[in-house]
Amino acid sequence: MQHSTLHSNFPFRSILSLRLLIEYWERNIAQGAVPDFVKGMMDYLDTAPELRLPIEDFSIVEKHKTFINFLMTAVMPPANQDTERIAAILPFQFTSVYSTRAFDRTLDMKRIEEMVTTNFPDNHMTLGKTVKACLLILEKFYGVKMDNDKPILFTLRNPESGLDRVYKVEISHQFCDIVCNTTPTPIEKHVLKFLMEKIYDVDLWLQYIHPEDYEFHGFIEMRLIDVTEQEMLSSIKYDLLKKDAVVNEASFSAIQHKLRSLFNIPEMKLGIAYMDPSNNIILNNSSASGCWRSLAERPTDDKPCEDYTGSVYERSWIEKRYVTVENLKEYPFPSKIEESLLANGINNILLAPLIEEGETIGMLELATPTAGKLNPVSAHKVENVLPMFTAAVKRVKEEMSTEVRALIQEECTAIHSSVQWRFFEAGVKLMNLRRRDEKALMDEIVFKDVYPLFGLSDVRNSSIERSAAIQKDFQQNLKLAKDLLQKIYEQKKLPLVEEVIFKTEEQQQKINRGLASGDESNVIEFLKTEIHPLIQHFEEDAELKKHIVRYRAHLDPVFGVVYKRRKAFEEDLALINKTIGDHLDEAEVSAQEMFPHYFEKYKTDGVEFTLYVGSSLVKGRAFDTFYLKNFHLWQLVTMVEIYRKMEALKPKLKNNLDITQLMLVYDQPISIRFRADEKRFDVDGAYDIRYEIVKKRIDKAHVKTTGERLTQPGKIAVVYNQAKVEDEYRRYFHYLAGKKLITGDIEELELEELPGANGLRALRITLTDEQKEPALQKDDLLKDIEDALRLH
Structure with a gap:
């Protein structure tokens, strides 16, 4: 919006005149609309002819004040003196001719510029008055009715209370006339449209409406209506x-x-x-x-x-x-x-x-x-x-x-939803502290007296299977490369090619003996730096090109080596991990319904998961051993279900892979602390560290009497060190046997000593291979768990 350079003075001439008001009274007298005694006012006017003329000397107003006040009763009833805020003022000037007591209490016309804040641009009161005057001139002399509907608002601040009152200003021009001292200059329609688009560009307006050509005669009625609310x-x-x-x-x-x-x-x-x-x-x-x-x-x-x-x-x-x-x-x-x-x-x-x-x-x-x-x-x-x-x-x-x-x-980093409330508390505190101290640190997050549950579903002999897949891929790759190099040598008889064939045979012999540490990177380096650049040298040879194309067709487009068996193994592993992970996520939903808890899982060659449950993890909810037993049985049933899903998955796998499963039952509460450096939870304190040591080593445990691995395909091992745990889980095994999910005898095993962990025992169960018996459904899993616990 362009603002005007208009000075504080209103540019048009304003002259007080009572002519239109007197004519109003005369019409009413002639029509008999007023009492007879009012006719006496005509006699008064005969003695004061100056009241019918433009009044530039305000001493005339003072001289005839009482009579003028009577004339003004046509504008404002005397009964409303203390309720309505009305004033008669010189056209577009803040010079009062008459005002009610309510108006005078509200606004001092002599201090209006300092008391009032308007809603005109930049509080420019003269700007608003000039725009209104121009619109009235357009309406009278050009026949153009252009309403500016924006209400005029006065905001007055009480100097004592400091509070604001807002008044809508209603202006009546009934007793105001516009006099043109010359013939109005024509204004084209497109110019009028342009002027309305630039409503507050008064400098532009005054190029077409010249202030010296117009005068405003009469007075304006100004009414203030309280619109504060x-x-x-x-x-x-x-x-x-x-x-x-x-x-x-x-x-x-x-x-x-x-x-x-x-x-x-x-x-x-x-x-x-x-x-x-x-x-x-x-x-x-x-x-x-x-x-x-x-x-x-x-x-x-x-x-x-x-x-x-x-x-x-x-x-x-x-x-x-x-x-x-x-x-x-x-x-x-x-x-x-x-x-x-x-x-x-x-x-x-x-x-x-x-x-x-x-x-x-x-x-x-x-x-x-x-x-x-x-x-x-x-x-x-x-x-x-x-x-x-x-x-x-x-x-x-x-x-x-x-x-x-x-x-x-x-x-x-990402925080499990169950403990977000605690991090949110600490985050709010840190946010407020950071506003005062940029170096403020987050409170340490510790949860005391929580019960841990650990489970592992591991791909059996995954390292051996992966190594075998890599070995077979390299054997094929080296054989294909040697065959191609021999075809090149037959045609070119180059000593360098013969030397590379010799090196290729050496690599074959090493790989055939088995894959040792470092062999994988050495073979890839040999293929990419010695064989492939040599092959590329003969790529344009018409006779050799078809052999080179056939060789490259066996190579993986991403890795540039034979990757068939390794890729099949990795795809199988990814599918197994996804199947186990998805089932854990699904089972985790029902577990959260039992009692809110912290849950995390890690995918390696299989999936391991840790669960912490206890009162301190949840705000405003008590935890007892009934819930803990629910979680123990839930974990066991979940691992049975993982086995059944794995059995159903086997026909889709390219390799003959099995999983082994174990659980660690730690029946004593521990404390866990969030490690900011590692962005994860870990046990807190020297006593609780034993749990973490056991958790990390039991998957390598062996049975003391036989020396066999504790974890075996088709079985679940439950590791513990408290006698009461054995009783609890035997009841659960009885329940699972009734559901035809396990078979055979329960094995009671003592484990060989592990570094930092001794005296561990295990129960091992064998899972049924049959898939005919339907698995437990998610909807009735919780009911079955509670029923099992009540039976015992």
């Missing part, structure tokens, strides 16, 4: 649309000021309490600015009060309705919250819940130190802006969550 609500809504509406100090203060003006309470305080429903934590912005904090939070406290039980807040929160306490000192059974409010100098409070999709996500707080200022009737004033406050808090909640999760991602 509508405008403050509208302005607050607009403020709340801004990105940082409730967290930016300046924005928050502006909203508070407008609410104070809306309620006409200068000492009123605004607060916002925000609770993350999933975490049940009060989250107030404790940044240095101090804005957007609950009014129940004491500024001197290290953290806000989080115990809202039994408070007025809890009542409003749960019942999802306005709650007003007119006098907190008289509030029965005050909680810690009411005590905090009183300590903060608050005696009167109005709470309004902020509701998003049926859930309370925050609380709008309005409070005063004076009892009774806010009451149940006050609530309707904020009802219209509550959705905007809700949207603003929701936006902050999302942005805060994003910021906290970014911090968690930076500090901890």
Whole structure:
């Protein structure tokens, strides 16, 4: 928008005239519309003919003030002197001819420039007046009706309270006439359209409407209508649309000021309490600015009060309705919250819940130190802006969550959903600390007294199978290369080719003896640096080209060597890992329904998984041994199901691969700590480290009496060191046998001593090979588990 260079003076000449008002009275007298005694005013006018003429000397107004006041009763009834804010002023000038007492109490016309803020661009009052004058001239002399519908608003600040009142200014030009001193210059239609597009470019307007050609005679009626409530609500809504509406100090203060003006309470305080429903934590912005904090939070406290039980807040929160306490000192059974409010100098409070999709996500707080200022009737004033406050808090909640999760991602990478609440707490604290100290560190995350469960489904002899696949690929690759080199030598008889054939035979002999450490990289290096460059040298030879093409057809396009058997093994391994991993993820859903817990899995040559469960991992929920037994049986059933899925998968595999399975039952609670450097959980403390040692070594364990590997295909080994574990699992085996999932006798085994772990025992069961018996369905797995536990 282009602003005008217009000076502060209105460019058109304004002259006071009562002619149109007098003519109004004369018409009414002639029509008999007024009492007979009013006719005497005509006699007065005969003695004061100067009142019918333009009045440039205001002493005439003073001389005939009483009579002029009577004439003005046609404009404003005397009975409304104290209620309606009306003034008669010189056209487009703030010189008052007449005004009501209510108007005079509201606005001093002599100080209007300093008292009033308008909604004109840059508060340029003269600009607005000039535009309106030009529009009136267009309407009268050019027959063009161009409404400028934008209302004129005056904002007045009370110097004592500091609060604002907003008034809509209604202007009547009924008693104002425009006099043209010359013949109006024609203005083309396209120019008029262009002028309306540049409504505030007054310099442009005055090129077509010359101020010296026009005068405004008469007076203008100006009426002020209080629209403070509508405008403050509208302005607050607009403020709340801004990105940082409730967290930016300046924005928050502006909203508070407008609410104070809306309620006409200068000492009123605004607060916002925000609770993350999933975490049940009060989250107030404790940044240095101090804005957007609950009014129940004491500024001197290290953290806000989080115990809202039994408070007025809890009542409003749960019942999802306005709650007003007119006098907190008289509030029965005050909680810690009411005590905090009183300590903060608050005696009167109005709470309004902020509701998003049926859930309370925050609380709008309005409070005063004076009892009774806010009451149940006050609530309707904020009802219209509550959705905007809700949207603003929701936006902050999302942005805060994003910021906290970014911090968690930076500090901890991805975190399992079951423990996100604890990281979120630490993340919020770190976010607030970072605003004051860039080097602040996240709190250590420790969970005490949790029970670990460990399981492993490993591909049997995977290293041997992989090595065999690589060996066969290299044997084929070297044979193909040797055959090609011999064909080249037969044609070219080059000594260098014969020397490379000799080296190829040496590599063949080494690979045929077995694949030792370093052989894989040596063979690949030999193929890519000696054989392939040599072959490339003869690529354009017409006789040799077909042999070279046939050789290259056997090579993998990505790796450039024969990769057939290795690729088949890796594809089988990936399919096995995916099958096991997908089943664990599916089973994990039902396990979370039993009791929330931490779960992680790792894919190598098979899948191992660790699960931690206990009260400290969950907020506000107790854990007991019944849940632990549920998890023990769930883990066992899950591993049985993995075996059955693996048996069903075997026909799809290119290699004859089996899995072995084991479980570690550790019946004592441990502590786990999040290791920021490794971005993962680990056991905490010297005592608990034994569990981690056992977990890492048992897959290599051997049976003490026979020397065989503990883990065997078609079986599940349960490793333990407590006698009561054996009793518990024998009951579970009885249950699984009843379901025809296991067969044969239960093997009771003692394990050879492992470094750092001795005295370990194991139970081993054999799984049924038949697939006819349906596996346990996900929907009734939990029911079966609970039934099994109740039977015993």
